[in-house]
Amino acid sequence: MLRDIRMAVPFLSDVREEMARRMPGWIQPFLSFVTGRPLHGKTSLDPLSPITQFLLDLALLFGSVVLGVTLLDAHFFWGIGLLPVLWVVIVGRLRALVTQHAHEAVHGAVSCIPWVNRIIAQVSYTVALAHDPISFRQEHDHHHALGRFLDAQDPDRLFVESAGIRPGLSSAELHSNLWASLFGLKFHTLTMANRLRLVLFRGNGWRRACGTLWICILVGVALVGPTIPFCLVVLPALIPFFQAACLLQILSEHDWSKMDAPRDLVGYADATWGRFCGDPLPSADLVGYEWLADWGTWWLRMVFVHIPCRMGVLVRGLPAHDYHHLQSHADSARYDCAHVLHVRSRAIASGDSLGFRKREIWGLWVAVNHVLDSLSRVELPQTVHLHARYFDNRRIPWQSEMMKHISHSPNTAKTMIATKQVSTCHEV
Numbered sequence: 001m002l003r004d005i006r007m008a009v010p011f012l013s014d015v016r017e018e019m020a021r022r023m024p025g026w027i028q029p030f031l032s033f034v035t036g037r038p039l040h041g042k043t044s045l046d047p048l049s050p051i052t053q054f055l056l057d058l059a060l061l062f063g064s065v066v067l068g069v070t071l072l073d074a075h076f077f078w079g080i081g082l083l084p085v086l087w088v089v090i091v092g093r094l095r096a097l098v099t100q101h102a103h104e105a106v107h108g109a110v111s112c113i114p115w116v117n118r119i120i121a122q123v124s125y126t127v128a129l130a131h132d133p134i135s136f137r138q139e140h141d142h143h144h145a146l147g148r149f150l151d152a153q154d155p156d157r158l159f160v161e162s163a164g165i166r167p168g169l170s171s172a173e174l175h176s177n178l179w180a181s182l183f184g185l186k187f188h189t190l191t192m193a194n195r196l197r198l199v200l201f202r203g204n205g206w207r208r209a210c211g212t213l214w215i216c217i218l219v220g221v222a223l224v225g226p227t228i229p230f231c232l233v234v235l236p237a238l239i240p241f242f243q244a245a246c247l248l249q250i251l252s253e254h255d256w257s258k259m260d261a262p263r264d265l266v267g268y269a270d271a272t273w274g275r276f277c278g279d280p281l282p283s284a285d286l287v288g289y290e291w292l293a294d295w296g297t298w299w300l301r302m303v304f305v306h307i308p309c310r311m312g313v314l315v316r317g318l319p320a321h322d323y324h325h326l327q328s329h330a331d332s333a334r335y336d337c338a339h340v341l342h343v344r345s346r347a348i349a350s351g352d353s354l355g356f357r358k359r360e361i362w363g364l365w366v367a368v369n370h371v372l373d374s375l376s377r378v379e380l381p382q383t384v385h386l387h388a389r390y391f392d393n394r395r396i397p398w399q400s401e402m403m404k405h406i407s408h409s410p411n412t413a414k415t416m417i418a419t420k421q422v423s424t425c426h427e428v
Helices: 015-022 025-035 050-074 076-106 114-128 133-144 155-162 171-183 185-201 205-224 227-253 265-270 288-312 318-330 337-349 364-376 399-407
Strands: 274-276 360-362
Touching (some): 025 288, 050 076, 076 133, 171 185, 171 227, 185 205, 185 227, 227 318, 265 318, 274 318, 360 364
């Protein structure tokens, strides 16, 4: 049997409360937004409805593209300087369309009117070239189900493993595979090819027609308009940066070292956590140079690490993804997808029966490193048989190519688990 060796979990509590105690009141709304962690019971709900948020994200997406193309075309060097910021905004809005608006529309949580949910899901998935609503719902139901969550067939686990992130590898190998996937041509090529397959050949005729039309529009704009500025603004954000953000988000959200699906609520809750963007404050006892150095480092990390992670990876309600999984057990009210960050804080202030406060990781990269370290501590038997569907090339056309890549690993016999390869860039 596979053996999971438990390790110390880097969970921190009261980080946001300490920010409230030691930092001025005028900066608290900014900290609530950047960290993704409102104060318990003290922050009013965002007045924007889910549909308004959807329209706002679309406007920010297209506005950022227009701004970037216009600036690059008119003042190339100024545009290049602003390009990293625009990439973060564009990737974040694309991720929000998929992980927030389409995701919640598939859950039926955006509107009480079914056809409105269908339109929002269709538009979001089409613009992001990400998925189709019907197959996503089928796979996502598996991911949420008690008794199947995190099992060998969990679609999100399969996507993580497609990047070479598997139990049994050393920490160094896992980190190497992660960086190779984030910056590697093979991972991004195969993932983008599968996204196009989903858009052009999966789903009903209406879905395929929308995807084909959207790709034609993108190609047409690139050919008719300023080609180089458009490609510089859109292509990096739409392909490698989007896919890298997808991998980091899915990798960091659950404990993938757990090889058996949880059978009860305690085990289910133990496999997920909240991820918040920020560091604990420097010690209050620091003075002089140490005070300046630590606070300077804290603010530099906030600006150049945590804000980009919040804007581009952990967008909208993703910091409170644990509540998304556990909300049906937390209360019986209708799921409020537009205000999940505030609702999670309210659940904590109301008694925290599911222990949200005890499962908070501060920093996206802290969560990533925790998952990789946990996976490195899982011991696998010397001989593991591959699942027959690993070679089902009819379902996944490029699967055999990925198998060739995996088979070159010197630790193949020890690192493979009985599973199939992922079929898409799943969102949760």
